[in-house]
Amino acid sequence: MSEQQLQGHQLLIYTDGAARGNPGPGGYGVVLLWGQQRKELSAGYRLTTNNRMELLAVIVALESLTKKNIPLTIYTDSQYIVNAVEKKWLDNWIRTDFKGGKKNKDLWTRYYQLTRHYKPRFVWVKGHADNALNNRCDELATAAADGKHLLIDEGYERSLNV
Incomplete structure (x- = not known):
């Protein structure tokens, strides 16, 4: 798309994460919408938490983008992320180097680096309700969590060996 075509468009991103057992096998699901274009992303992990998958969904969505500094809104059912x-x-967690045992430093730091190129607006949506795109993300996340060939959430598993 040309710069002129970009004007007036906004990228909409829907995300969800899931974990079976929390911790347990988990996955994330993402739906990206740009005009009439739609892209879905998902992956599963052998051992993780729901909050990590919720956050990883946002990170993967942003990392998949090829254009920087575009207007975007992220819809999530995670109050943890929205808040x-x-x-x-997050600004305070970064400033204090996650003192007090704040979790998921590896993922939050990764997200924070992405905010140099993106300033997403977050909107909370009620999970497992009437939002079809949030429900689709949930389907993607749970199918990924239940899949074969699960990935390793190295940040989470490394934290267990502390």
């Missing part, structure tokens, strides 16, 4: 970003909790 951490919109209420500026």
Whole structure:
């Protein structure tokens, strides 16, 4: 798309994460919408948590983008993510190097680096309700968690050996 075509468009991203057992096998699901274009992403992990998968969905969505500094809105059913970003909790966690045992430092740091190129607006949606795209993300996330050839959430598994 040309720069002129980009104007007036906004990328919409829907994300969800799931874990069976929390911790347990988990996965994330993402739906990206740009005008009439739609892309779905998902992956499963052998041992992780729901919050990690919720956050990884956002990260993977942003990392999949080829254009920087475009307007985008991320819809998630994770109040953990919405509050951490919109209420500026993350800024404090970064400033204090995650003191007090704040979890998921590896993923939050990865997300924070992405905010140099993207300033997403987060919108909370009720999970397992009437939002078809959030429900699709949930289907992708749970199918990934239940799949074969699960990946290793190295950040989570490394934290277990502390």
